[in-house]
Amino acid sequence: MSKGQRILFLGVYGMEVVECGGALAKNVQNGGESFATIMLCRETSQPQVQKAAEVLGVNVTFLNFQYGTVDLSVESKLKLIKVIREVKPDIIITQDPEHSFHDLDPDRRPAMTLLLESIALSSRDFALEETPGLNPHPIPTIYYMTPHHPNTVVDITAVWEKKEKAMDMLESQMEFSGMHFDEMLDPKAAEILCPGFSKLANNHEKGRAMHKILDKAVHVYHGLPSHGHFALAEAYRREGNYHLQELIV
Incomplete structure (x- = not known):
């Protein structure tokens, strides 16, 4: 970019x-x-x-x-x-x-x-x-x-903490996600993903805790595997071809 x-x-x-x-x-x-x-x-x-x-x-x-x-x-x-x-x-x-x-x-x-x-x-x-x-x-x-x-x-490693802080602001979304994960996931599976999930106080805490795990997993997946270069990355698909004057590294 x-x-x-x-x-x-x-x-x-x-x-x-x-x-x-x-x-x-x-x-x-x-x-x-x-x-x-x-x-x-x-x-x-x-x-x-x-x-x-x-x-x-x-x-x-x-x-x-x-x-x-x-x-x-x-x-x-x-x-x-x-x-x-x-x-x-x-x-x-x-x-x-x-x-x-x-x-x-x-x-x-x-x-x-x-x-x-x-x-x-x-x-x-x-x-x-x-x-x-x-x-x-x-x-x-x-x-x-x-x-x-x-x-x-x-590569979004340099702004990762800012992105996580922004997610903290979405309180109603976190509450909805907490309710969703609580209903969808088997309790054992939830504990594997997020140790202590069942003991969290409310849906907001459950949603935010699970999103932190999911967010990191998704961004690491796009950044590091298959000889990737970035610790944390957002994935996109560009519409059409790249038009370059010369090949770039």
Whole structure:
């Protein structure tokens, strides 16, 4: 990643800001600007996501789409097009198309089509009257987050503690995760993964404890195995080929 980029993360759900938080925070650390726009985030959760974004140095906004109603209407496209033309990003990070079709979280599938259509239309002479003062913006380089088949890993070791602190801010998500893991996992399995899990006081503590283990496992997996070079890495899939003047190390 070059220094001083303008990166825009277009997310469906709030926790995704933290899931991509390493790349976003590292860009800020290197002198760039990182932005995030979230389509679906409950009003009660928005202050927590805002705090997480502040830890990462990310400027976050919310589009307040409603669950179960994401569509390809012109109105929906304009919400995203306006953001893209305002931010003028060099890089966009968004959800992985392949992952979105397998994920059973609601709205991911229509959101993926909406996101890609909006990125494409942002570069054309579409809806210029509806976005006064904003010119078409060329399609940025696109990276897909948490892909099934990554072709890129980003070393986030230097901002790992910042990413973990940002995750601490997502209290309602941690509580939901704690309830989920408590119901889903066999007690013996939970103890193997997180010794003392059953003795934790509440769902929030259980969720945060399990996320710390999962987060480290995922990032180590993408960083070190198969002769990897990084202790902790975020995985991405770049859309299209790399266009290089010469081969790079």
